[in-house]
Amino acid sequence: MKFTAFLCSALVALSTIQGQEQQQQQQQQQPATIGHDQVKPFAQPQAVTISERAAIKFKPQIHIGDGCHPYPAVNDIGETGGGLKTTGSPTAGCKGSGWGSQVYGRSTWHRDVWAIMYSWYFPKDSPSAGLGHRHDWEHVIVWINNPDVPDPIILAVTPSAHSGYSKYAPPNADTLDGTSVKVNYESTYPMNHATDVTTDPGEFQDLIMWDQMTDAARLALNTVSFGDANVPMNDGNFIPKLDKAWPF
16 A cells, blocks of 8 residues: 555656656747847858859848838747837837848749748838737748749749739839849738838848758747737748749
8 A cells, every 4th residue: 555655656746747847848949039129130141052042133122111120030049029019100119120130031943933932020010009910021922934044034023912912923124123123011001011012122131041040940930929920931831822922
């Protein structure tokens, strides 16, 4: 009897210890959230592969019609920005990071066309004080014929919009600056922000491709919730969004 009671107590104690260890491991693995203005971007690496060179060649520029400027979403150790409440003006607290900004890229063959997705993160999506939500992700997909030819050409451009995507196949010449599409971040009151092409020049950010990021950064973008905003290029969203944006 005493031995049985002792054995049961030991098993309960062991189970408790294992549960505490698993909880500690989960907490350690859970990426931390830091201030939106404390996230340091990745420096743009030297392009090595064909896909990396194409991504830099066709890197878009973004013009901020109104609202926040883009910020880095994640750093090299997997810490993500906590975003901003929708208080104050649409630009309050998000006129640009002192660390510099970031555009995120991911590319692949999709139905025999090369698709390059470029994504920007914004700390809030607020057309007016009190409206909108914390966090915003917007993106544009540039569709080209083949990255491994001397002079690849843009076949289509699909910026993210409220109903899904605006589709330009081919894009108008005045919305391009050489091989760079000009993208506008905009909102029409009282609707939240979206993107579209524009004739206005914009700004460039350091580009980091999905495969160039650290494992910790990719884990964070695959698992951390950004509330009402979805990370467009993570493993769960990338291909479905290419399907939805298909412009041909």
